[in-house]
Amino acid sequence: MIEVVLNDRLGKKVKVKCNEDDTIGDLKKLVAAQTGTRADKIRIQKWYNVYKDHITLRDYEVHDGMGLELYYN
Amino acid sequence: MANRTDPSAKNIRGTNPQNLIEKIVRTKIYNNTYWKEQCFGLTAETLVDKAMELDHIGGTFGGNRKPTPFMCLVMKMLQIQPEKEIVIEFIKNDDYKYVRVLGAFYLRITGSDTDVYQYLEPLYNDYRKLRSKLADGRFSLTHVDELIDELLTKDYSCDIAMPRIKKRWTLESIGLLEPRKSALEEDFEEEEEKEENDQLNGLDDEVHDKEYYRGRSPERERDRDRRRDRDRYRDRDYDREYDRDRDYDRERGRGRERDRNRDRDRDRDRYRLRDEKDYGRDRDRDREWDGRERERRDRDRGRRRSHSRSRSRSREHKDREGGDHRKRHARSISPRRRDGPDDGTREEPRKKKEKKEKKADGTDHPDPEIAEANRLRASLGLKPLNV
Numbered sequence: 001m002i003e004v005v006l007n008d009r010l011g012k013k014v015k016v017k018c019n020e021d022d023t024i025g026d027l028k029k030l031v032a033a034q035t036g037t038r039a040d041k042i043r044i045q046k047w048y049n050v051y052k053d054h055i056t057l058r059d060y061e062v063h064d065g066m067g068l069e070l071y072y073n
Numbered sequence: 074m075a076n077r078t079d080p081s082a083k084n085i086r087g088t089n090p091q092n093l094i095e096k097i098v099r100t101k102i103y104n105n106t107y108w109k110e111q112c113f114g115l116t117a118e119t120l121v122d123k124a125m126e127l128d129h130i131g132g133t134f135g136g137n138r139k140p141t142p143f144m145c146l147v148m149k150m151l152q153i154q155p156e157k158e159i160v161i162e163f164i165k166n167d168d169y170k171y172v173r174v175l176g177a178f179y180l181r182i183t184g185s186d187t188d189v190y191q192y193l194e195p196l197y198n199d200y201r202k203l204r205s206k207l208a209d210g211r212f213s214l215t216h217v218d219e220l221i222d223e224l225l226t227k228d229y230s231c232d233i234a235m236p237r238i239k240k241r242w243t244l245e246s247i248g249l250l251e252p253r254k255s256a257l258e259e260d261f262e263e264e265e266e267k268e269e270n271d272q273l274n275g276l277d278d279e280v281h282d283k284e285y286y287r288g289r290s291p292e293r294e295r296d297r298d299r300r301r302d303r304d305r306y307r308d309r310d311y312d313r314e315y316d317r318d319r320d321y322d323r324e325r326g327r328g329r330e331r332d333r334n335r336d337r338d339r340d341r342d343r344y345r346l347r348d349e350k351d352y353g354r355d356r357d358r359d360r361e362w363d364g365r366e367r368e369r370r371d372r373d374r375g376r377r378r379s380h381s382r383s384r385s386r387s388r389e390h391k392d393r394e395g396g397d398h399r400k401r402h403a404r405s406i407s408p409r410r411r412d413g414p415d416d417g418t419r420e421e422p423r424k425k426k427e428k429k430e431k432k433a434d435g436t437d438h439p440d441p442e443i444a445e446a447n448r449l450r451a452s453l454g455l456k457p458l459n460v
Contacts, residue, residue, distance in 0.1 A: 001443075001458040001459060001460050017442075017443070017446045017458060018458070019456070019458055019459055022455065026453075026455050029453045029455070030449070030450070030453070030455075033449055033453065038229070040208060041097075050136055052136075072097055073097060073133065073138045
């Protein structure tokens with residue numbers, strides 16, 4: 001289990017507990033549940049790399065405590 | 074400025090009509106090539122020509138959420154705000170289904186509640202196919218009546234948030250609308266009569282009826298071939314139908330308002346009440362059963378070990394590793410005899426099932442935060458956290 005921090009630089013900072021083999025799509029659902037936005041409106045990036053929905057966190061090498069950027073579609 | 078709303082346009086729902094589409098989606102549309110090239114300087118007449126060229130509906134798609142031409146045209150209509158008569162003409166026209174759907178969509182966003190129900194419900198009879206673009210860029214098949222259903226019941230469609238409208242029964246109770254008359258009502262009445270005649274003839278017996286009603290769901294009722302299916306339901310897979318019905322009831326509970334809107338048959342109400350009663354009763358029964366299982370497990374653990382040496386030893390080993398420790402701390406091992414002589418054959422499957430339930434859910438983790446997270450994950454359909 002890892003904990004990922006998502007920050008949208010506009011006031012929303014969210015800590016989400018998830019598994020390493022969860023996909024980005026699952027992470028978006030968890031974030032949506034916590035922030036109240038819709039899951040398909042969320043975009044997760046790291047610098048200019050937009051993370052795709054079907055790839056797992058482990059494959060993106062997202063580790064415990066790592067910060068991701070939260071944007072909206 | 075090309076993106077300004079027509080100055081003679083009225084405010085819709087208290088705001089500039091273009092604001093009915095969210096800021097981000099709106100910006101995406103303004104930056105779109107189709108909008109800039111094709112939708113510049115369109116009037117109501119030329120808009121019809123563009124609408125006739127449409128060949129798919131959809132929201133935003135792709136990695137950078139490009140809007141579809143359908144959305145651009147909706148935006149254009151919001152910008153120029155055509156007369157209501159024109160929109161109704163769009164809906165009434167039969168030849169071009171995408172024009173119809175465009176008009177319906179626009180009316181749903183901008184029209185008053187009564188208008189929405191009045192003009193969109195006849196479109197339920199349109200069964201034509203539509204091509205719908207999904208978020209990942211692929212096309213999928215849908216139908217006009219499915220889309221209308223989505224417009225009337227969901228609050229999001231094609232990446233545009235639908236304004237809230239009053240429920241149908243509210244409008245009916247105020248008197249602004251007539252109760253819904255379905256196009257299939259005559260067919261239902263026919264079926265009803267046929268069934269009643271059969272009952273009178275004594276083709277069904279009491280038990281058979283009950284099983285049949287339980288296994289039914291409104292979708293299947295609409296199916297005209299229910300008579301053929303009847304025997305199939307009765308004989309095999311009774312449990313499966315029952316489980317499926319339970320799930321369906323759970324779903325239906327959420328969408329119950331929708332069912333009330335489409336209140337067609339008094340019979341259907343009768344079935345629904347009966348099904349809901351069964352569902353509630355079964356849930357309580359299962360909960361009791363689970364509690365009793367856990368006590369039985371504690372009691373049986375000692376007894377099991379004495380039975381066969383090799384098997385129990387491996388099982389002990391397995392138990393001691395994980396679950397047993399926790400169980401010992403959490404609950405007392407003193408046997409509580411609630412049941413009578415236990416059934417040796419039913420022990421194993423029950424024990425296995427309970428073990429699976431404990432492991433699968435994870436919502437009873439000692440750490441409350443993790444338990445809460447697992448609960449959320451279970452509600453979203455994800456596996457629990459592997460701590």
